[in-house]
Amino acid sequence: MYKPLSLFIGLRYTSAKRDNHFISFISLTSMIGLILGVLVLITVMSVMNGFDRELRQRILGMVPHAVIKSHDPMGSWREVKEFALQHPQVEGVAPFVYAQGMATAAGNVHGIMINGIDPEAEKGVSIVQNHLISGSLDDLKPGEFGIVLGDILASYMRARVGDKITVILPEASVTPAGVFPRMKRFTVKGIFSVGAELDSTLAIINIEDAARIKRLGDSVEGVRLKLTNLFDASKVSRTIVAELGSGYYASDWTRTHGNLFQAIQMEKTMVGLLLMFIVAVAAFNIVSTLVMVVTDKKADIAILRTMGATPGNILRIFMVQGLFIGVVGTALGVLLGCLLAVNISDMIAWFEKAAGIQLLSSDVYFISYLPSDLQWGDVALISAVTLTISFVATMYPAWRASKIEPAEALRYE
Incomplete structure (x- = not known):
């Protein structure tokens, strides 16, 4: 079956066992960082949506x-x-x-x-x-x-x-x-x-x-x-x-509970932005991973260039490798985040019962349990932003790889 050269080599680099285990460790860390960032972001946004829903349905259903x-x-x-x-x-x-x-x-x-x-x-x-x-x-x-x-x-x-x-x-x-x-x-x-x-x-x-x-x-x-x-x-x-x-x-x-509603909306926005920075940090670990891979694969790049690969082919090879980390990390993060968001209310209730404590008291908060409302629009937005950040993170290392001159790379080989 036909495979584009850039896709084939990029996936081969990703799946092959590297001699440099440190680079493999950094790649794994980048992927885990993306998974955790997306997972936490989806869960927290779902909880904030839950508070917003409870305010509308329960509090504003009574007042x-x-x-x-x-x-x-x-x-x-x-x-x-x-x-x-x-x-x-x-x-x-x-x-x-x-x-x-x-x-x-x-x-x-x-x-x-x-x-x-x-x-x-x-x-x-x-x-x-x-x-x-x-x-x-x-x-x-x-x-x-x-x-x-x-x-x-x-x-x-x-x-x-x-x-x-x-x-x-x-x-x-x-x-x-x-x-x-x-x-x-x-x-x-x-x-x-x-x-x-x-x-x-x-x-x-x-x-x-x-x-x-x-x-x-x-x-x-x-x-x-x-x-x-x-x-x-x-x-x-x-x-x-x-x-x-x-x-x-x-x-x-709005005169009695408007401030509460506005506070929830503002907190949802601010918490989402702060957690997105965590996702950005994890995504930009891809930069350091690919920079080290490019340095490690200089000889391979030079050989590919002498065999007729264009700078565009080299650029796409390393973009495929970086995007693989981003896509897999985002997909696993979305899957685990959705599972956690759907079940977090029951998990917290079980923890409260097992530990004999109440995390949310209606004496202090306007509801006495942790709500969650998973909205697919938020999931799609988080996935799109994470993949965009991952794509941007691959551009500089891939561009640097495409500029490697074969003669210079093979001089000391």
Whole structure:
């Protein structure tokens, strides 16, 4: 079978056992460096993609994409809801009453964020119903003062379904006996877990119960919107408020969690660039490998030239040898990197269980596990950049080999 001369000799040089074992060692080191660089880069980029995905699906699945409020309690929220649903990018609208306070049970006290919801409407704007460990949002009947807790919060309070907890609001109630904080006894109706920081702070009650303890009557504090494209939240909410007229204002997720999202995007970019330098260092080891090979093969180059090989043939011979290292290193790095990226979440979970430690705590981080999301676009980009760097690294040694003069190389042979 016909093989181009440059390809045949280049692959022969690569596969043949060299007398100079040091050169073989440097070639192997270059290849291992490429494998490790590509492997780590794919894994880290997948983990950063995982954090980005979890922020969008879990955190932004629990917090509002956008909120419309009024300066006074919103009594006409039903009209606002119907008006907002007419916008093509609005998928769901739900009223809410928000409060901050403390919860006490069994001698334990913990700060909480209380979200009063309409259980039926909430299913259209939140993912909480998909992450209930026990109980149901439908158990939050008006007048029964039921409450659904995050699993970490329930653990702090040592509360289970059916237990009683006391909620204290930082608002004073004046009685004949004096001024007291507003308190109410609730029954735990359910426990949810989204694997995020909200598990340790969020408590959910029926919106009518929330309005009653905050003395809002039939009014609410605002409506939350779920949008088709969460990145349009600011524009869509401002448009709706402008059409509603004065007395209303809007807020969106970019004010509460926008910095976190931007930080993840910036870290992904910076970490990718830094790790690409590691790949570049490994790729440019090919330069030193080929320079030593060219020095070692001067006599062979001279003989090939006297037999009719052109400088272009010599150039391509050593480019083939360098690219072989780059292609094999990149291919193995991509294979191992994809395997690690797909399994790293399970591996870290196994390590945490075996070692009895938790690497990511929702008390500190916004999720409690290491996510991973392998994206083939990133794999293709990493592979293309690595192969390009490998190709560039072969050019100088191959060009130097093509400039060797036969008479000069054979003078001392």
